[in-house]
Amino acid sequence: MRVILKDYMAANPGVKVSLEVGGATSELTQRYLSTVLTARDASLDAFLIDIVRPAQFAAAGWTEPLDKYFGADREAVRAQYLDGYRTANTVDGRTIALPGFADAMFLYYRKDLLEKYNEAVPTTWPELARVARKILDGERDPNLQGLSFQGKAVEGAVCTFLLPYWSLGGEIVRDGKMSFDRAKAEASLKMWRQMVTDGIAKRNVSEVATDDTRKEFQAGRVVFGINWGYAWNHFQSGTGTTVAGKVGVTTLPAMPGGKTVTCGGGWSWAVSAFSRNKVETAKLVRHLTSPAVAQQLAVRASLHPAIASVYRDAEVLRTVPWFADALPIIETAHARPVTAMYRPISDALRINFNTVMAGVRTPDEALNEIEHRIKRALR
């Protein structure tokens, strides 16, 4: 990022960009930005926000809609991005932010083990459970887990819960109104809980956060792992990795009869509504979200572009060859609920998901509370 900004300043004399670092996690960054922006502070011109936030920032009036700064180029600018990312950054027809880079949840699997047991890559969750069971029974390794997913009450757990729910066609919010589908949510909770009770996932999966899945997969203790794009580099060349060259990556399984979806992630650049240099800042943001910068980020930091053409770039394919496989997966990315009230909804989902995985609550009790909390958030 510093290199990119330095190049930009060299090309645009008179513009000085300084970089400020927010929190280490999405929640902490959010807390920092909401403090600065509730106070209508003008010291930040542009900021990088999690893909789940544009609706919230737009509703709070913290961002400057970008359309008018692009003039005639407006449609051309918007058309570059993958559908999921264009949608997530558009609120009520206004361009609130532009995608800096993309991410998604992938299914990582052990190619060697699947070959050994002569199994194809599963495309549904029950199929995955069957293959995992067969491998676990065959390997007889008490340290081996069939499936590792995020059951701790972190943002990743929101995605874990929503994957089967979306696969069945469920949505949490439609046109700003609650559209909670209890039967589909119940199917999701029961499917995950069964992974635990059947011994496919480990018993204390309620303590597993995103990076735990990465570490355990890297140590060769997981057959199937659900994780974001960053895990790939660790598996191939991380310190002490035991799975280099043995890892396959594919789309996440679907529910029987459902569609294939993944949880979209990534970060977007937005211009502050309180900025005193909006024209210059909009120009900078347009640059930071351009194909050229996306290509740089892919090559230098292996961040997934939100622009389809960059996946076909020769230099990108040479440095990060697996991006060729990643594009079709990113294209199935589903956006998490686009609403100003994302935070309470996210809390309701991940906390209840976590308590069901821990066995503290039954799916029924959890669903009651989820429903109640979403209803209140969207009142």
Next chain:
Amino acid sequence: MRHPGPRSRSWFDRIADPSEKALAWLLLTPAIVFILAIVAYPVSTLLWNSLHDVRLLTAQGARFVGTENFALVMSDGQFWRAVRNTMIIVVVTVPGALVMGLALAMLANMPFKSRGPIRLALLLPWAMPLAFVGLIFAWFFHSEYGIVNDVIQRFGGEPRIWFNSPSLTMMAICIATIWKTSSFMALILLAGLQTIPSSLYEAAEVDGASKWTQFTQITLPLLVPSMLVALIFRTLTAIQSFDIPYSMPGPGEETQTLAMYIHMNAVDYLDVGYSSALAVCMFILSMATTWIYLRYVRSDSK
């Protein structure tokens, strides 16, 4: 020529030489302004907010909703769980801290040669920031690196994952809170102990009363006023418990207290209306508690 009488005096004279009543008002004004600014204004804003739908995350301004926020609070399972958790902390830690504090105060009141170091040690937990205590105890009870599980294992017990169970987490929170607040109790009780004249004990000694009888017949009854003061303060701070439970979280939100729930709605969700309604409920709870104590004090002194 100056004419006596208040009406004919110049404004300068009135300020330079005010009547006694005017002087009183003049001297009270700064205090009144301060009280209005730091008590009346925030409290009335809170009440106003609690009757409105004020959510900073929506572009809409405040909307009057009457008692709707309170109706939501009453039907909110999470609120009642937070109240229950808060009450557990009150019921366990207030008597717990009283007993521990009394023991510590008696110890510090003993005729040692060097009471200084003991009194200093007594004050240490009181001087520590609450969040700091919470973090220290969170490490003590950590399932893998904590000293508590280490001790349990050395004595052949089964180590536990404390923060995976709501009841074990509550236990850990209560232990930390009692440790932290006992010294405040001890401080007030020690002051009370020192007001008891030693002649009473000497007379009891002459009459042949045992140490236990002296404790129950002299020390305890004479300590009641200081105990009440300490209990009121301690109960009110227990109702407001935030720092320690916040730094020692259990599974999900199972061990959330009322203050934590208000914080979540206000700071994380920026839902000012709803969190104000919650704060009003907490205020009512605190007022009711104080009223019960004060009633007890009055009926006692009659």
